[in-house]
Amino acid sequence: MLEVEGLSKRFGGLAALSEVNLSIEAGEIVSLIGPNGAGKTTCLNLITGFYKPSAGRVHYCERDITGCAPHAIAQRGLVRTFQKTNVLRGLSVFGNVLTARYRQGETSLLRTFFAQGGKRERELRDEAAALIETVGLASRMNAAADSLSCGELRLLEVAVALGASPRLLMLDEPAAGLNTHEAEQLGQVLKRLMNTHLESMLLVEHNMALVMAVSDRIVVLDFGRKIAEGTPAEIRVNPAVVAAYLGKPAA
Amino acid sequence: MAFERNFLLVGLVLALLAPLVAYNEYALHIGVVIMFSVMLATSFNLIVGYAGEFPLGHTAFFGIGAYTAALLSMRFGLPFYGSVLAAAVMAALFGLAIGGVTLRLRGPFFVIVTLCFAEVLRLIASNWIGLTNGPMGLSGIAKPAWIIHFTGVEQKLWFYYAGLLLASISLLISYRFVYSNVGRAVVAVRENRFVAQSIGIWPFYLGLVTFVLAAAISGLAGGFYAYYISYVGPEVFGFSFMITMIIMVLAGGKGTLVGPVVGAVIVVFLEEYLRDFKDLRFSIFGLIVIAVVIFLPRGLMGFVTRRHELYRPRDGGNISKALSGEPDLTARALDTERGVLDA
Numbered sequence: 299m300l301e302v303e304g305l306s307k308r309f310g311g312l313a314a315l316s317e318v319n320l321s322i323e324a325g326e327i328v329s330l331i332g333p334n335g336a337g338k339t340t341c342l343n344l345i346t347g348f349y350k351p352s353a354g355r356v357h358y359c360e361r362d363i364t365g366c367a368p369h370a371i372a373q374r375g376l377v378r379t380f381q382k383t384n385v386l387r388g389l390s391v392f393g394n395v396l397t398a399r400y401r402q403g404e405t406s407l408l409r410t411f412f413a414q415g416g417k418r419e420r421e422l423r424d425e426a427a428a429l430i431e432t433v434g435l436a437s438r439m440n441a442a443a444d445s446l447s448c449g450e451l452r453l454l455e456v457a458v459a460l461g462a463s464p465r466l467l468m469l470d471e472p473a474a475g476l477n478t479h480e481a482e483q484l485g486q487v488l489k490r491l492m493n494t495h496l497e498s499m500l501l502v503e504h505n506m507a508l509v510m511a512v513s514d515r516i517v518v519l520d521f522g523r524k525i526a527e528g529t530p531a532e533i534r535v536n537p538a539v540v541a542a543y544l545g546k547p548a549a
Numbered sequence: 550m551a552f553e554r555n556f557l558l559v560g561l562v563l564a565l566l567a568p569l570v571a572y573n574e575y576a577l578h579i580g581v582v583i584m585f586s587v588m589l590a591t592s593f594n595l596i597v598g599y600a601g602e603f604p605l606g607h608t609a610f611f612g613i614g615a616y617t618a619a620l621l622s623m624r625f626g627l628p629f630y631g632s633v634l635a636a637a638v639m640a641a642l643f644g645l646a647i648g649g650v651t652l653r654l655r656g657p658f659f660v661i662v663t664l665c666f667a668e669v670l671r672l673i674a675s676n677w678i679g680l681t682n683g684p685m686g687l688s689g690i691a692k693p694a695w696i697i698h699f700t701g702v703e704q705k706l707w708f709y710y711a712g713l714l715l716a717s718i719s720l721l722i723s724y725r726f727v728y729s730n731v732g733r734a735v736v737a738v739r740e741n742r743f744v745a746q747s748i749g750i751w752p753f754y755l756g757l758v759t760f761v762l763a764a765a766i767s768g769l770a771g772g773f774y775a776y777y778i779s780y781v782g783p784e785v786f787g788f789s790f791m792i793t794m795i796i797m798v799l800a801g802g803k804g805t806l807v808g809p810v811v812g813a814v815i816v817v818f819l820e821e822y823l824r825d826f827k828d829l830r831f832s833i834f835g836l837i838v839i840a841v842v843i844f845l846p847r848g849l850m851g852f853v854t855r856r857h858e859l860y861r862p863r864d865g866g867n868i869s870k871a872l873s874g875e876p877d878l879t880a881r882a883l884d885t886e887r888g889v890l891d892a
Binding site for chain 1: 722725726729730731732733734736737740741743744745746747748749750751752758
């Protein structure tokens with residue numbers, strides 16, 4: 299579904315990402331982990347068009363999307379969330395998700411001004427309400443987004459991303475700031491979404507419990523390079539990964 | 550949404566009936582100025598309040614509209630509604646060109662470059678004597694043929710209702726726009742550009758759509774102004790109209806449709822009542838703006854409309870508990886406090 303070949307990004311003299319290969323098949327949850335500064339978010343930004351790569355190609359559903367604009371990539375069904383929680387803070391929970399249905403609603407300007415869009419608009423509202431129920435925020439439907447707790451905001455962020463009808467969803471540290479219980483619930487929501495709403499998922503995450511619980515495959519980055527790839531069980535015992543996180547044992 | 554619609558409809562009825570109680574030239578003149586100000590404020594608010602950018606050169610479109618209507622009327626004898634419509638179209642075309650350049654910039658850069666465009670147009674209007682008659686301006690724009698035989702007060706009444714019609718059209722179009730799917734996307738860009746992009750919204754395109762719409766409404770106001778004053782000079786591009794627009798939108802409440810309308814009415818009345826203070830009234834306006842920004846950052850109507858602005862599902866959000874039956878992640882304490890605002 300997603301093929302990333304030799305993806306590299308330099309910021310001046312700093313190689314944030316070097317020659318990373320990555321693939322995601324339909325039906326898979328792949329996690330991208332690594333110590334701080336390993337290049338995880340950079341990798342996400344490159345795939346979703348927020349950065350332009352210095353080298354390498356990104357293919358999504360047999361199409362080369364390298365260098366496409368972020369909104370164009372999102373319109374094809376590759377949707378991401380952000381590390382620092384990002385929602386439309388001035389709107390309600392419902393307004394956020396309704397807005398996120400933009401591409402599924404009436405986008406023609408002529409019809410916006412001159413036609414009655416009542417039916418489609420009602421469908422959009424029902425779909426948005428259903429998505430909010432899916433992530434478990436139904437009781438907060440009309441709350442202002444900036445009144446939500448950290449955990450609720452993360453769920454809202456997922457609902458907003460779902461609003462754009464993604465096929466491949468990329469989550470950037472969705473469990474940051476959550477306690478163990480909240481992270482577990484988030485994991486359940488994500489797994490459920492794989493059966494109902496999504497084809498694949500890429501998870502960038504530091505919370506190892508969550509990563510181990512949901513991932514089919516894990517890719518490990520360190521200093522902008524891929525140092526390991528495998529199932530959760532393989533990664534747990536991989537010496538390179540242990541060294542990257544804990545340092546090498548003294549000689 | 551419903552609140553704004555009802556508020557505007559009540560306003561329309563009141564405006565339709567107003568001449569019954571105030572049928573004299575002075576009162577109708579105030580009424581015409583209000584109609585024209587409502588158009589300008591509505592137009593400026595589309596960009597400031599919804600798209601979230603600050604075009605300090607918004608008078609460019611007002612001036613283009615005024616000159617277009619004046620020239621078409623004087624050179625080609627185009628009738629009132631024809632040239633006013635052409636003024637809107639011409640302003641929209643300029644909006645497309647200027648917006649296409651400036652909307653690639655953001656924040657202070659956008660502010661400065663839009664201001665430059667207005668200033669350039671003012672210089673052209675002052676110096677292209679052959680077309681615009683330079684600083685002397687174009688005077689003697691003919692009133693519509695069918696009102697020439699009217700008495701003074703009847704002419705004012707006609708302009709009042711023509712202005713009311715144009716202002717209503719402007720507000721109707723704005724209403725359809727901001728409460729549409731596309732309008733929501735515009736607000737999404739204002740709220741968070743990155744989130745907007747991540748859900749497939751193209752910020753530049755939606756900014757441009759808003760900019761062109763605002764330019765067209767501004768041009769409409771300009772065309773109307775040219776006919777009413779029957780004179781257009783380079784000062785239509787000047788900063789004083791800009792200041793009026795800013796005060797009206799900020800005082801009334803940006804990001805709501807009723808705010809600029811209320812702001813326009815208040816500012817026009819204040820200008821009249823403060824006339825005795827002569828130049829001092831500008832200082833008073835300045836103080837009002839400072840006070841509004843400090844004490845009412847969302848403007849007079851901002852507080853009233855905010856609780857109505859939040860979108861809600863069809864049945865008012867009474868949807869049963871989450872299908873999953875999972876416990877809420879909520880800290881309920883916050884809930885009740887904020888809930889008052891939203892319920």
